[in-house]
Amino acid sequence: MSSRKCPFHARVSETEDQLVQSLGDKLHHCSTEVLKNRPTFRVGISGGSLVQLLTRALISRKIDTTNWKFFFCDERYVPDDDAESTFNAYRTEMNAKLPNIVESQLIKADTALSLDACACDYAARIIDEFGSSCPIFDLLLLGMGPDGHTCSLFPGRSEFQIHAEQLVIPIRDSPKPPPERITFTLTLINNANDVVFVVTGARRTPVTKPNSNDVCTQTDQLPMLPCGICNEKFLNILELRLHRSRQHMKTEELKCRLCGEQFQKLRQLRNHLTEQHDQKSPDSPLLRRRLECRVCQREFSRRDHLIRHMRKVHDVPRQQELEAAAPWTPNDETTMQSGDELESAAVLFNDPAVCSDNENNESGYQCNTTNPISSNEDSGDDEVHAEAKESLWLHIKPEPEAELEPELEAEAEAEVEQVNRDRRKKKTNSKVAAHTDAEEELEDVSKQKPASSSFSTEVKEEPLAAGGEQQLSIKQERQRADSIKVDEDYEMEAATADLFHSADEEEDADEESELDEEDDEAENEEEANAEFDEDNPKLTQVEIVREYLQKPTKGKQRRRRRKQTQSETEANPENRCDVCLRTFSRHCHLLRHKLSHLEKKPHSCPHCPKAFARSDHLKAHVQSLHGNKEHKCSLCDAAFTRADALDRHKMSKHNGEGLDASNELKLQMSEHTCEYCSKRFSSKTYLRKHTLLHTEFLYACKSCDETFKERQQLRSHEKTHTGQRNFLCCICGDSFARNDYLRVHMRRHNGEKPYKCRYCIKAFPRATDLKVHERYHTDTKPNLCNTCGKSFHRAYNLTIHMRTHTGERPYKCDQCPKSFSQSNDLKAHIRRHTGERYKCPHCDAYFLQLYHMRNHCLSAHNKHIETKTGRLQRTGLLDEPNNSHLTTVVMPPARYQQSTPDPQPMATVTTQLPAAIATPIMHSPVAYSTTSPVPVQVPVPVSVAVPLSNASGFVGATTNATSTTATAPFGTFSIAPVVMAHLMYNHGGNSQQSNASK
Numbered sequence: 001m002s003s004r005k006c007p008f009h010a011r012v013s014e015t016e017d018q019l020v021q022s023l024g025d026k027l028h029h030c031s032t033e034v035l036k037n038r039p040t041f042r043v044g045i046s047g048g049s050l051v052q053l054l055t056r057a058l059i060s061r062k063i064d065t066t067n068w069k070f071f072f073c074d075e076r077y078v079p080d081d082d083a084e085s086t087f088n089a090y091r092t093e094m095n096a097k098l099p100n101i102v103e104s105q106l107i108k109a110d111t112a113l114s115l116d117a118c119a120c121d122y123a124a125r126i127i128d129e130f131g132s133s134c135p136i137f138d139l140l141l142l143g144m145g146p147d148g149h150t151c152s153l154f155p156g157r158s159e160f161q162i163h164a165e166q167l168v169i170p171i172r173d174s175p176k177p178p179p180e181r182i183t184f185t186l187t188l189i190n191n192a193n194d195v196v197f198v199v200t201g202a203r204r205t206p207v208t209k210p211n212s213n214d215v216c217t218q219t220d221q222l223p224m225l226p227c228g229i230c231n232e233k234f235l236n237i238l239e240l241r242l243h244r245s246r247q248h249m250k251t252e253e254l255k256c257r258l259c260g261e262q263f264q265k266l267r268q269l270r271n272h273l274t275e276q277h278d279q280k281s282p283d284s285p286l287l288r289r290r291l292e293c294r295v296c297q298r299e300f301s302r303r304d305h306l307i308r309h310m311r312k313v314h315d316v317p318r319q320q321e322l323e324a325a326a327p328w329t330p331n332d333e334t335t336m337q338s339g340d341e342l343e344s345a346a347v348l349f350n351d352p353a354v355c356s357d358n359e360n361n362e363s364g365y366q367c368n369t370t371n372p373i374s375s376n377e378d379s380g381d382d383e384v385h386a387e388a389k390e391s392l393w394l395h396i397k398p399e400p401e402a403e404l405e406p407e408l409e410a411e412a413e414a415e416v417e418q419v420n421r422d423r424r425k426k427k428t429n430s431k432v433a434a435h436t437d438a439e440e441e442l443e444d445v446s447k448q449k450p451a452s453s454s455f456s457t458e459v460k461e462e463p464l465a466a467g468g469e470q471q472l473s474i475k476q477e478r479q480r481a482d483s484i485k486v487d488e489d490y491e492m493e494a495a496t497a498d499l500f501h502s503a504d505e506e507e508d509a510d511e512e513s514e515l516d517e518e519d520d521e522a523e524n525e526e527e528a529n530a531e532f533d534e535d536n537p538k539l540t541q542v543e544i545v546r547e548y549l550q551k552p553t554k555g556k557q558r559r560r561r562r563k564q565t566q567s568e569t570e571a572n573p574e575n576r577c578d579v580c581l582r583t584f585s586r587h588c589h590l591l592r593h594k595l596s597h598l599e600k601k602p603h604s605c606p607h608c609p610k611a612f613a614r615s616d617h618l619k620a621h622v623q624s625l626h627g628n629k630e631h632k633c634s635l636c637d638a639a640f641t642r643a644d645a646l647d648r649h650k651m652s653k654h655n656g657e658g659l660d661a662s663n664e665l666k667l668q669m670s671e672h673t674c675e676y677c678s679k680r681f682s683s684k685t686y687l688r689k690h691t692l693l694h695t696e697f698l699y700a701c702k703s704c705d706e707t708f709k710e711r712q713q714l715r716s717h718e719k720t721h722t723g724q725r726n727f728l729c730c731i732c733g734d735s736f737a738r739n740d741y742l743r744v745h746m747r748r749h750n751g752e753k754p755y756k757c758r759y760c761i762k763a764f765p766r767a768t769d770l771k772v773h774e775r776y777h778t779d780t781k782p783n784l785c786n787t788c789g790k791s792f793h794r795a796y797n798l799t800i801h802m803r804t805h806t807g808e809r810p811y812k813c814d815q816c817p818k819s820f821s822q823s824n825d826l827k828a829h830i831r832r833h834t835g836e837r838y839k840c841p842h843c844d845a846y847f848l849q850l851y852h853m854r855n856h857c858l859s860a861h862n863k864h865i866e867t868k869t870g871r872l873q874r875t876g877l878l879d880e881p882n883n884s885h886l887t888t889v890v891m892p893p894a895r896y897q898q899s900t901p902d903p904q905p906m907a908t909v910t911t912q913l914p915a916a917i918a919t920p921i922m923h924s925p926v927a928y929s930t931t932s933p934v935p936v937q938v939p940v941p942v943s944v945a946v947p948l949s950n951a952s953g954f955v956g957a958t959t960n961a962t963s964t965t966a967t968a969p970f971g972t973f974s975i976a977p978v979v980m981a982h983l984m985y986n987h988g989g990n991s992q993q994s995n996a997s998k
């Protein structure tokens with residue numbers, strides 16, 4: 001659980017109804033997404049004004065909460081039926097308005113226990129529910145008091161900073177009554193997948209105004225973006241776009257780029273363009289379908305499409321095609337020729353070579369007009385604009401900094417590369433065997449080149465007989481080799497760029513690599529054409545572009561690509577990225593690569609916070625993640641926008657079940673099988689990442705952390721997990737398969753630690769221990785999850801992680817129905833049954849987990865608890881009775897043993913544990929102060945960086961919602977929370993009581 005600074009997304013609603021609606025949307029979206037993959041949606045809820053807002057949101061959005069579990073982010077330490085109890089407030093509200101929610105869905109704290117025990121017990125309940133000591137909430141709904149407090153964490157206080165290692169802590173003297181509470185810590189909050197602050201009332205405005213000294217005020221500088229159609233304001237363009245597409249899909253304004261006038265309807269804009277600017281209406285046949293085939297009268301929006309059509313359908317020779325399309329002059333403002341695309345690409349990529357080439361290009365022209373319809377930046381995802389975009393956008397010459405449409409972008413890159421290649425020209429020296437597919441391809445290509453074409457080259461005219469074939473094949477093979485190198489480049493880029501991406505990202509990555517492949521294919525194709533060009537050095541740039549337009553279909557390219565084999569093509573030092581110094585074999589790849597260095601990826605998804613360097617990637621992302629998911633998996637509930645995504649899913653999640661044997665993906669997967677362990681992958685990228693584990697890294701034993709350079713070593717090692725163990729330790733009786741293992745084992749008894757860490761003072765008895773330890777210093781995580789791409793330092797951690805995908809909980813408690821994914825959690829849980837606790841050697845604090853005790857010793861007493869071996873799990877607690885910290889104490893009976901709280905055991909707790917399961921709070925040298933104006937110093941570093949702001953830090957903001965930006969009053973969050981605020985509306989009371997009585 002770490003922390004990092006994150007901006008907040010703020011959404012300020014005009015009315016409380018709007019706020020409720022936003023909240024409902026968020027809840028619906030979030031829960032639906034989670035429940036697609038998991039059986040339970042776990043949400044943490046706060047009290048105060050949220051009680052009613054949440055109920056209203058659930059009702060108004062008619063959200064099915066059957067599979068929800070509600071946890072309380074904080075609770076007042078009062079009896080369950082007290083009017084101040086958050087649980088009680090929800091119970092009352094839900095009983096009356098949401099009868100479908102049953103009490104067992106509310107995971108509540110046991111306030112019948114002592115305050116400390118209550119906090120401890122609630123943390124344990126949460127751990128039990130999650131089956132993990134590191135619970136990750138799907139969503140937390142937090143409120144924020146006028147003083148800036150959230151949950152029961154109050155600004156200017158220290159406890160939540162000190163107890164960063166705890167999940168739930170007791171609060172003793174809350175400035176807001178009642179004084180005693182329990183609350184989630186920032187550690188637990190930060191671990192959530194999503195956090196939403198729901199803030200209402202003018203009195204909260206100041207606390208949502210950042211303090212200039214507060215480190216988490218990245219949002220401070222940002223002006224709020226007004227919607228323009230309604231009065232809602234947003235902190236960033238993504239939120240705004242999302243809002244626009246959701247709320248104003250039908251009525252989004254349309255803006256005339258020529259005079260700036262805005263319209264509500266596309267029709268109005270069309271009329272305006274025709275009447276005011278003498279422009280043809282965007283959907284007028286003249287503009288939209290202005291290119292007509294003179295043979296069959298079919299209309300085209302693009303000249304190259306028309307040319308291709310004429311060539312393919314009517315077999316019109318090239319020269320005639322060009323003549324046919326001649327009226328379509330470059331001076332046409334609303335259209336753009338390929339040459340212009342090239343120029344644009346050159347400008348975009350700032351490629352002097354291309355720019356200068358273009359200077360001499362007689363057909364180069366300057367189009368100063370941009371799309372009269374709002375740019376895609378404005379209209380983004382708006383369906384209303386789709387038509388306009390289709391008809392106009394692709395043909396408008398983009399301004400240098402504007403984004404290129406995917407198709408243009410790919411083509412433009414290709415053109416740039418073509419010119420570059422033309423400059424580089426030459427150096428064919430490879431000699432390879434003839435390739436039937438290549439021949440086929442070349443045959444296609446040559447067929448496409450009519451005899452009269454000005455682009456005909458000697459190659460075209462050569463008969464496709466033996467000699468010619470030979471020559472052609474050689475060229476073709478060169479092209480293949482080049483493209484393979486490119487694949488490698490990109491795949492390695494993908495692999496290194498994003499080692500830890502999420503499942504969704506993987507999906508994107510897949511798509512991206514697919515897109516790359518497609519682009520590569522296009523480029524390969526050009527290259528095939530370029531082979532012809534090379535024989536005709538006099539080709540002009542325009543001609544090159546025309547050549548390019550003759551590229552064969554993607555299908556063929558793909559087929560050909562699949563047959564390609566490994567190549568040794570060298571990266572060209574001329575194509576070196578000046579930012580990261582990577583070298584590319586081809587210039588166009590360098591250009592494309594440079595996009596990845598853009599600080600802000602230019603193509604933002606209008607539906608989610610993702611941004612892409614390339615617009616085609618964005619397009620694919622939107623299509624795959626935000627489109628209609630009509631391709632449903634027959635084997636589970638998953639659904640996808642694209643059939644190929646469904647296939648991939650079937651392959652990865654159901655091992656190809658449901659796909660027929662001839663399925664391309666299935667075949668492809670068999671192509672991506674790891675030669676070391678036979679695992680199959682959907683893409684070469686993943687296989688490559690995975691293979692690193694075997695090659696560059698190590699052969700890892702599945703049963704322990706041991707790793708080997710040689711497969712043979714691993715094999716002989718693996719036998720030790722199954723074979724006989726004839727070498728016995730005379731001290732502890734442990735047995736080993738090999739004498740050298742026993743020798744190493746003896747170090748545990750004699751304390752010898754020959755393996756010293758290069759980065760810190762630690763030393764280890766085994767080389768493996770050191771190796772694993774050093775991975776933490778070097779951040780080497782060789783254990784890769786092939787389901788979601790996460791990787792881990794230790795093999796064991798991967799094993800545990802895999803259980804989050806499989807839902808496996810192999811550690812079952814034999815005294816109750818609980819089960820756990822990790823043995824440690826089970827052990828801690830069993831201690832709840834047995835009453836055993838780790839006792840702090842320095843004070844009377846007791847802990848279920850050694851880890852917690854250790855943290856306590858460090859934070860409360862500044863003392864390290866030494867382990868015997870350096871291995872965290874084996875600390876010799878019980879095996880060394882005199883030195884053991886594991887103490888048996890009498891605890892309240894575990895809650896499974898009885899359904900109602902038993903007052904008697906409570907008494908036992910208070911009498912036997914005077915400091916009542918003392919958490920460090922009892923022993924902290926730091927005194928609590930409600931008035932402390934400055935952050936209280938803690939004696940040791942804590943894992944969550946929490947810059948404290950005191951309440952006064954928030955003073956001075958206006959109550960005007962328009963000037964409001966949001967920030968956390970007390971710290972950094974590792975997720976970017978959303979602040980949903982309705983600040984103009986003063987909700988009034990702060991207490992449950994006042995809410996309940998409303």
Ligand SMILES: O=C1O[C@H](COP(=O)(O)O)[C@@H](O)[C@H](O)[C@H]1O
Nearest residue numbers: 046047048049143144145151990
């Ligand atoms: O006391 C509390 O207050 C906060 C904020 O409540 P609000 O009424 O100002 O929205 C709340 O989030 C918390 O759960 C509660 O215990």
